[in-house]
Amino acid sequence: MATDTAAPIPLDPTRNLWQVPVLLLGLGAFAAVWQGWVPLGSADPGAGFARDLDALRDCYELKRPDAGELKNHLTRVAAHVDAHPVLAPVARFRLGSGYARLAELVPAADEAAGYWALALQHFQLVTEKQLRDPADVTRFVFRSAKARAAVGLPPNAPNNELVLLATVLSAPPANEEPGETHRLIADLSLRATPPDLIRAKLELTEYLTGTGTATPAAALDRARLRLGDLHLRAGEYEQARRWLQEIAGS
Secondary structure, three states, X not given: OOOOOOXXXXXXXXXXXXXXXXXXXXXXXXXXXXXXXOOOOOOOHHHHXXXXXXXXXXXXXXXXXXXXXXXXXXXXXXXXXHHOOOOHHHHHHHHHHHHHHXXXXXXXXXXXXHHXXXXXXXXXXXXXXXXXXXHHHHHHHXXXXXHHHHHOOOOOOOHHHHHHHHHHHOOOOOOOOOOOHHHHHHHHHHHOOOOOHHHHHHHHHHHHHHOOOOXXXXXXXXXXXXXXXXXXXXXXXXXXHHHHXXXXXX
């Protein structure tokens, strides 16, 4: 008996058409990511702030920072520091460092005093234990002492406190820009009991002869005036004339 052969069942040409739009959608998404139209993955909100922190540090560590650029970096970091509590300690340290450096760059004494006050405020919001980098701890101790001396100790500050502060300032970290350091030590020496006039004159002389090029001329003239006055009080008229004449010629 003959066996009948079943006719093949024709394939439905539309059965796999659903894969076409899915494929096209996938290719479109890949192209969007490839071209940068759609960011790949979720953005880390702390990454941008960390970059701002590094930019601030790189700016104030320059030999001769631009005051306007430094102000912009400080404003950007200060505006977002409270939104990043994990990075807040290092942010406060860098804000204090930035404002301290800015205080050394501006010529007006009143403006500088305001920046020193801001520096001290930020330094007082962080402790040594919160800083992970040992080098930052050393810089924090020195720079916060610098800001404290610049803002000024209370009139009734004990003599040992003045001496301790001067001692800290006398041992700056490696590669630290001197800035106002020697002038601040001179101020502390004059406030000591009894006033150390000899050291004050030596520190002011070092400030005037060894300070960096970023120190404004107006700040140097104020130091020349004070040093000239100290020499006059000591009866050292030739030395006084030397420094006072440099003011007239500057």
